[in-house]
Amino acid sequence: MANRNRYHHSTGIMNKMRDKMPLIIIILIVAFLATIVFEWGMEYMGMSKGGNVFAKVNGEEITAADFEQAVQSRIQQIRANNPTADIDDATMEQIRTQVWDEMVQNILLNQEMKKLGIKVNDQEVLDWIYKRPETLPENIRQYFMDSTGVFNYESYQAALASKEPQVVQFWSQVEQGLRRTLELQKLQNVITASILVSEQEVLQKYKDDNLKASFEYLLLPVSGVTDPSVNNVTDEQMRAYYEAHKSDFTQQEAVRFNYLIVPETPSAQDSIDTENRIKALLTEFKTLDPADSSFIEFVNNNSETKYVADFQKPNAIKSGAMKFLMGAQNGDVSDVIKDEDGFKIVKLIESKDGEDTYVKASHILINFGTDTAAAKQKADELLKKINDGSDFGELAFQLSEDPSAKQNRGNLGWFTKGAMVKEFEDASFNNPVGSVVGPIKTQFGYHIIKIEDKTNKEFKFSEIKESIKPGPTTKQIAKVKAEEIYNKTKDGKTLDSLAVEYKFPVTNSGDVFKNGSVPIAPGNTSLVKFGFDNDPGKAHSPVKVQGGYAVMQITEKIPAGYKNFDEIKQTLIMPKVILENKYNILKAKADALASQVQGGNFSAVAEANKEVAFETIDSMTYAAPSPNVGMDYNLLNTVFSMEPGQVSGPVKGLKGYYFVKVLNKTPFNEQLYIAQAPQIRAQIYQQKQQQVVQAWLTNLKERADIEDNRDLYL
Secondary structure: OOOOOOOOOOHHHHHHHHHHHHHHHHHOOOEEEOOEEOOOOHHHOOOOOOOOEEEEEOOEEEEHHHHHHHHHHHHHHHHHHOOOOOOOHHHHHHHHHHHHHHHHHHHHHHHHHHHHOOOOOHHHHHHHHHHOHHHOOHHHHHHHEOOOOOEOHHHHHHHHHOOOHHHHHHHHHHHHHHHHHHHHHHHHHHHOOOOOOOHHHHHHHHHHHHOEEEEEEEEEEHHHOOOHHHHOOOHHHHHHHHHHOHHHHEEOOEEEEEEEEEEOOOOHHHHHHHHHHHHOOHHHHHHOOOOOHHHHHHHHHHOOOOOOOOOEOHHHOOHHHHHHHHOOOOOOEOOOEEEOOEEEEEEEEEEEEEEEEEEEEEEEEEOOOOOHHHHHHHHHHHHHHHHOOOOHHHHHHHHOOOOOHHHHOOEEEEEEOOOOOHHHHHHHHOOOOOOEEEEEEEOOEEEEEEEEEEEEEEEEEEEEEEOOOOOHHHHHHHHHHHHHHHHHHOOOOOHHHHHHHHOOOEEEOOOEEOOOOEOOEOOOHHHHHHHHHOOOOOEEEEEEEOOEEEEEEEEEEEOOEEOOHHHHHHHHHHHHHHHHHHHHHHHHHHHHHHHHHOOOOHHHHHHHOOOOEEEEEEEEEOOOOOOOOOOOHHHHHHHHHOOOOOEOOOEEOOOEEEEEEEEEEOOOOHHHHHHHHHHHHHHHHHHHHHHHHHHHHHHHHHHOOEEEOHHHOO
């Protein structure tokens, strides 16, 4: 730590800093650029160098202990900002990926700074602290702002003079963070030293942002071409297009995987264990007074659903809890409920009459299809079956053409007015509870509707809830099964054949590039490296992914070059050829229309040619075009290159062929340009900085030798 003399300071500042001390250590991470954040070096994080090596970056080791310590530190940061944050498997995977990316990047930056001889001495750090405190990062300055938002030098000097252990620790962290900031600033200066912003760039940016044009346009829309012959595309036409536009179909070197996931599906025992954990909380939950802070603490400490003080409406409450609340009195506590989102116990604190009425209803949907009369007859027959005693839910499950009926047996839950189409809403709200009505015709088809319940009640309640998640045994079973499948690939079996045997679906990864990642394991560079280092048929050992374990098998290696014509002709080339055919038809029409247009009376041309759209655009800039125009550069370049009164020839745009007549344009204001030029220059420079640094970082990582063995440890 740099040597500094400290003296006593005010108690108020001490308390303020003590209150925020955990947060300040967390947030002292400095921006390299506005959108690119670098973590401090591992040496600033107190990481050890012992433990098992599970990664190397250009020969520099990252141990499993280092990585896990960084992950736990990130979790603590999240908890500090949001104590009730739910860190599920997906969030944990994101955290691990982010920490990995930051650690790799941090090592690469340290290595580059060492090569370049970039260092920061103590005096540079102290000069910033003592001579330029008003320029310190905002997350430091905020502790020394007075009530009017002005930097308080007296409080700042008092904090510098303090010998309080917590304040000493604070300044130690500040010094480390500022040292890192200065190192990164020096590195940035090296990376961006060649950036220049020309006067022409500044001038063009000013014009794009400030000069406005008003104009009329006529559009022959590509969407209006209905000639079916445009769809008659031959292989020869597609091949010709492919050869003429081959640069549009370049292909990086890539690898493709098949993968299946052995899911960690909660078992019956996991469900029983969850229910028992909730049941064990029931007695205490019953005895605690909702008015007491201990009740809120109990809920927040034991439930995935945190305490809510507000009244809740029926359509925001899960069905199991709602069923209990509808029959409960204030203070009642439910037995254990198995609800849509897990097991729970519910305590009703208070209910009240709300302004809105809610209906709970179920329905069976019969789509119109190609024969509306037949659909109506089928709906009538269903209504008769229900009236004769058939089970509504079972019929919905078996016969409803609403896809959700297979999961909810037609149950739509609670809804209020405005949630459904008018015909359905009227039938639901205008009939009594228990009635079955229909067939009701809507835009979706014919509905048979059962009115389950109605209420205008709102409820203030608390619940202790735990979702049903896979336990350790379930996770181990999934892992063992994944290893079993993997071992069978060693005998030459494909995942396609094993998927049939084990009844798990197989998915293809699509093209995975050297600088990319496998979709189910983002950031896992070891999988990508495995794919490029091995031959088709080789499988990777099971990898932990969200929701289970993945077994991946290389299916294909694709060399750099051009995409295979046969693979892309239907999906990529045919639509382009069809579009080109449409534009050819439009071009002929536009050429025929040109003589009428040159007179300049666009509205008359549109009136005489019904397929032509006419529009007037008022005061539009190049940088912020009208939504009707969008970022159509051919059209924009035409408009802003013309003078008022001029009429263009046919202009090929994104929506079709245009004719343009410029009505007026704002003149160039030299004085305004001179005033804005410095700010525009700085803005362009910052954008270039970001682009250059991001490109440099990407290249740095692509050139690095990264050995990633995370999947063997996690």
